Amino acid sequence: MTAERRVVVHPDADTLAQAAAARLLVRLTDLQSTQPETHVVLTGGTVGIKTLAAVAASPLIDAVDWSGVHLWWGDERFLPDEDVDRNETQAREALVDELVSAGALPADHVHAMPPLGAAATPEESAATYAAELARFAPDGARAPAFDVLLFGMGPDGHVASLFPGHPALDVTGVATVGVHGSPKPPPERVSFTFDTIHGAREVWVVAAGAEKADAVARALGGDDVHGTPAAGATGTELTLWLVDAAAAGKTTA
């Protein structure tokens, strides 16, 4: 169960990304005063990548000791390595490569999902990633208890690559799942399962634009995850919705 849910409304997508970036950097700095390692999950999508670009441009970037940070992905588009549509590629370009090449972030702290080529199928990529997650999991768990798990949300209410009505929503007992027939291109993907999401300490959902307003309202209103997967995006300590005014336009929660 989520200990707390908070909704923060920003005026527009750019402000939202700036604020999410500042919040992430401050959160990591705070965590580093009490724990040596932090685990952060990155997301694809417009606002997610905009947030990473804002991290890269922030004067607070050097407040974080990146040598203690591990980066993960909650989902990936199953495409060849370096494909411009991979979430990893976009995150590397926006932030990650700069941190690695500056020597701030160890290259082996960047835990990307295996691309097409390294894995033959989404299932194979998912299984390899599950093994990587297990290497960093506390005893008895399948994945780290992520300090911050970032998600974008689609207009249909999907998070990660968990789409309304898809069988992946009901997969339990494993950390990751291969996805076929995604309504958002490309059709083949790899995703965290809800089991993995629900082990995160904090889940932050970033969403901007009027086309997200219905899904935001349904998710905050507690819709069934089969209709609105984002309703199930909850952390054990905090579930934080960072939205812009347009995306918040239909919610009463």
Ligand SMILES: O=C(O)[C@H](O)[C@@H](O)[C@H](O)[C@H](O)COP(=O)(O)O
């Ligand atoms: O692979 C992806 O596309 C994502 O990881 C996906 O879950 C994304 O975060 C949402 O679709 C929101 O994307 P937008 O912010 O671009 O709407």
